[in-house]
Every structure is written in C-alpha cells, then in structure tokens.
Amino acid sequence: MENLSPAKLIESLEWRYATKKFDASKKIDEKTWACLEQALILSPSSYGLQPWKFIIVQNTEIKNKLKAVSWNQAQVSDCSHHVVFVIKEKMDEEHIAYFINQTAKVRNQDAQSMEGYKKMMIGDLVTGPRSHVISEWAARQAYIALGNFMTAAAVIGVDTCPLEGIDPVKYDEILGLTGSGWKVVVACPAGYRADDDKYSAAKKVRFDTKDLIIHK
Numbered sequence: 737m738e739n740l741s742p743a744k745l746i747e748s749l750e751w752r753y754a755t756k757k758f759d760a761s762k763k764i765d766e767k768t769w770a771c772l773e774q775a776l777i778l779s780p781s782s783y784g785l786q787p788w789k790f791i792i793v794q795n796t797e798i799k800n801k802l803k804a805v806s807w808n809q810a811q812v813s814d815c816s817h818h819v820v821f822v823i824k825e826k827m828d829e830e831h832i833a834y835f836i837n838q839t840a841k842v843r844n845q846d847a848q849s850m851e852g853y854k855k856m857m858i859g860d861l862v863t864g865p866r867s868h869v870i871s872e873w874a875a876r877q878a879y880i881a882l883g884n885f886m887t888a889a890a891v892i893g894v895d896t897c898p899l900e901g902i903d904p905v906k907y908d909e910i911l912g913l914t915g916s917g918w919k920v921v922v923a924c925p926a927g928y929r930a931d932d933d934k935y936s937a938a939k940k941v942r943f944d945t946k947d948l949i950i951h952k
Contacts, residue, residue: 740891745891748887748890748891749890750940751893752886752889752896753895753940754897754935755895755897755927755933756811756933756935757810757811757929757930757932757933757935758814758816758895758925758927758929758930759930759931760815762927762928763816764894764926764927764928768892768894769816771892772888772892773792775889776881776885778884779881780880781877782877783835783861785831785832786835786877787823787831787878788821788824788874788877789822790819790822790881791819792817793817793911794816794818796813799815799818802818802820802902802910802923805903805906805907805910806901806902807901809899809901812899812923812925814925814930815927816927816928817925817926817927818923818926819885819923819925820907820920821920821921821923822878822913822921823871823874824917825870825917825918826867826870826917827862827867827874832854832858832862833854836853861873871919875921878921878922879922882922882924885924885926886898886924894926894927894928895929896926897924898922898923899924899925902922902923904920904921907920
C-alpha cells in the first residue's frame, strides 16, 4: 500500500470546507462514487457492529422534497449525491448474531467460538444500562462514519457539506423509514463546488494548536 504523504493529507483537509453552493451540472462519476461508498462501509464503529445504513439520494424529486425539510438549503437539491445517515433505533440480539455470523464467515471462524463476545455485547447494549441510551450511542457511531466520509471525499477531490439543519422526522417520512426501527440523524450532500461559491476561498478559522492540543 502506498501511503498518502502527511503534506498531501493536510493539503486535502485545508482544501475541504462545508460547501455552500454546489455546481448542479457536475456529477460524481461511478468509479469515484463507488470508492466513497466503500469509505462509508469501511468506517469504524464500536464493537464493529455498524448500527447504520446510508441512503444515497440522487432522484431529483426526492432531493427537492428533502430540501423543503432542510431549511431549503440548496446543497440538498444541487449536489450530485445526497447521503443520509440512518441509525438503528434499538440494538437487538438478532443484529448482534448477524454480526457474529458475518465475522465467522469473513474470518473463517466458528461462530460458536465467539459466543462469549456475543453475550458480552448483548449484556452491554441490549440488556445493560446502555440499552436506555442506545439511540444516542448509535448516533455517535454515525458521526464517526460522517467524518470518515468527508475526509475520504476531500482526499479524492470531492466536496461535501455536513447538514444537521434538517427535520429528521420529516426525512423519515419521505424516505419511508417511519416505524421501521431506523431513523435519520444527519445528512451530507456531496458533489463539486460552484465556481462562484465565495466560501471556497475563505480562510479556515481554527483555534491555535496550543489551545487544542495537550501533550503529557
């Protein structure tokens, strides 16, 4: 594997910004998008449980409906791909068993050998104290995937804009999630910035390193 140089990574992160205006005529090609889908799939999660789904919206009619419940932010309708991050509302033994079986399949292991691990996860997330705040736990996992997605996009020259300015309940209704056990937490349009988006040239405002980094 050829590693990205430190300088190139910082250059990509400096180039990235929360795109305010997408060029609606520019679309992400299939090969590039396939790469970004894999970045979503490869995102880390607690226990590796992946309590999420990613709904990719390209349909113009659906994007326009979602725009109306996203404070009418034009990024939703003008982007190439609108990524909606959906979480599992409650963890259950079935999901954990599916993960264990998938692990056994991929790593050529006996699922029974992971029974202790399975019970530990159930005791933590299904029957333990964290089961009462499991939706918040799942949302934090989704934000890990969001950050991973935006960084991956920046590295290959694709623009993004994380959006919390949405009505998740309305998103659920539009995307047919209501009552399904899954719900929307955040969204992220992706595409290419418009040439006249003035924010693309704005300098990043960050606190000084000494204000944020502590060495012990």
